[in-house]
Amino acid sequence: MSQSDSSSTGAKQYSSLEELFSVMKRMSDDPLAKAGTNIVISRGNPKAKLLIIGEAPGPEENIQGKPFVGRAGQMLDKILQAANFDPEQDVYITNSVFRMPPGEDGKNFRKPTDTETDFYRPYVFEIIRLIDPFVMLLTGNVASYSILRKTGITSLRGKWTELQGRWIMPIFHPSYLLRNPSKEPGSPKAQMWDDIREVRKKYDELTGKTAAS
Numbered sequence: 603m604s605q606s607d608s609s610s611t612g613a614k615q616y617s618s619l620e621e622l623f624s625v626m627k628r629m630s631d632d633p634l635a636k637a638g639t640n641i642v643i644s645r646g647n648p649k650a651k652l653l654i655i656g657e658a659p660g661p662e663e664n665i666q667g668k669p670f671v672g673r674a675g676q677m678l679d680k681i682l683q684a685a686n687f688d689p690e691q692d693v694y695i696t697n698s699v700f701r702m703p704p705g706e707d708g709k710n711f712r713k714p715t716d717t718e719t720d721f722y723r724p725y726v727f728e729i730i731r732l733i734d735p736f737v738m739l740l741t742g743n744v745a746s747y748s749i750l751r752k753t754g755i756t757s758l759r760g761k762w763t764e765l766q767g768r769w770i771m772p773i774f775h776p777s778y779l780l781r782n783p784s785k786e787p788g789s790p791k792a793q794m795w796d797d798i799r800e801v802r803k804k805y806d807e808l809t810g811k812t813a814a815s
């Protein structure tokens with residue numbers, strides 16, 4: 603991909619993920635710094651051609667320092683595996699916000715605000731530029747807002763947008779599927795299986811693979 607994504611956000615560009623992450627880990631001027639929660643950036647294979655962007659770390663992610671390692675992460679891995687993606691090899695996973703937003707009681711967590719999401723956005727775009735994926739999945743409204751400036755996941759999900767040579771699809775957030783476990787036709791879970799099959803097709807097309815082995 604020749605065109606730089608981060609140029610569209612006016613973000614500073616880094617020469618490597620290592621350089622970017624070392625700056626991010628030292629961040630102290632971000633809107634969630636005062637919350638005192640940890641910087642959680644990514645997991646998976648930095649050479650992967652499939653990039654998944656979530657919302658924000660939760661309590662388990664805050665402890666382990668990796669995104670999607672709690673219940674939502676287990677659900678995400680199951681979805682990926684259902685389409686023959688290896689979550690460690692085929693995928694790179696990050697978030698829209700890099701610290702857990704603490705809840706009112708200081709213990710639980712809440713959804714990030716648009717202001718918080720906007721602050722971290724240039725870093726997300728810099729991760730995208732450095733990973734250089736063919737396909738990106740945005741889980742839920744926060745990631746769709748961060749990358750596409752759009753919300754309304756029920757109508758956005760399953761639809762491709764091509765942006766700067768990358769294919770982007772919003773999908774339901776795995777936590778939403780945990781809250782809606784029905785597999786009936788037309789249910790969010792059934793729609794997610796349809797979406798991930800489409801993702802597999804597009805990925806195979808773009809990476810020149812034949813049917814998933």
Ligand code: URA
Nearest residue numbers: 656657658659669670
């Ligand atoms: N939900 C997210 O969106 N990201 C995580 O890292 C964990 C749960």
